[in-house]
Amino acid sequence: MDTSHLAEHAGTAGALFASIFVVATTTMRTMIPLRVFGILANVVLFATAIPIHNYLVMVVQAVMLMVNSYRLHQMLQLVRDVKKSVNSDLSMEWLKPFMTERNCAAGEVLFYKDEKAEDMLYIVSGRFRLVESGIELPIGAIVGELGMLSPSNTRTQSLECVEAGRILSVSYSKVEELYVQNPAFGFYFLRLSSARLFQNLDALEKRLAQQIAKNAEAKPA
Structure with a gap:
């Protein structure tokens, strides 16, 4: 069997394996496995194009391989950053790449109580x-994330800018999109939001206790 026949059979086998990977991707609901199988398909198609010197296919698959690898890296990094946030200081630095800036x-009142969140x-x-x-929020704080978990999706308080500054915003639809692409992200985001909710409840309980103590001191004997 000459080299041309070997190349032809290799190309056929490669196309078959690549087709299997492509079909497999249609059955997947989450983004990470989808990217992994996409990378495998890119590698197989690139390899099968080498013996027949199909440079167009090689270039296309090389570009797709880089895109799929980059997107996979982004998603894995996002999940790692969310895990780190949940286990540390609840920082949301990991969301910055998906947010838009606003001065x-x-x-200025950024939003009002009871309006749509x-x-x-x-x-x-x-x-x-x-x-x-009357709570003043520190730099690095997230506000408004609990509206996404509220059944009515409404603001529970109004937010006012006391001193000129800059914020980053991310829409609930973007957060939902990230959740659909990767359920692990949704799970860790839910844990993060729950931890923040308990922090808020703890702060309110302390304020209530302080107010009760002040009222008791002010009450005449």
Whole structure:
């Protein structure tokens, strides 16, 4: 059997294996396995194009291999960063690549209580205050994420800019998209939001206890 026949059979076998990978990807619901099988298909198709010197296929598959590898790296990094956030200081630095920047002026109200909630915010600089509770949020805080978990998707408090600063915002639809692409992300995000909810409840309990103590001291004997 000459070299041309070997190349032809190798190409046929490679195309068959690549087709199996492609069919397998159609049955997958999550992004990480999809990217992995896409990479395998790219490698097989690239390898089978070498014996027949099909440079066009080689170039296309090389580009697709780089794209799939990069996207897989992004998703794995996202999951690692969320895990790290859950197990440490609950920082949401990992969401920055998916957020849009916005400058805020002093006195500006970013959202009002009971209005429809569509995004959550990350405070980069400036001073911001929750109007109803009087709580001032520090730089690096996330606000508005619990509206996504609320059945009515409404704001529970108003947010005012006390001192000009900058925020980053991400829409709930983007967060939902990340969840659909990778259920692991959704799981860790839920844990993160739950931890923040318990932190908020703890802060409110402390404020209530302080208020009760002040009232007791002010009460005449």
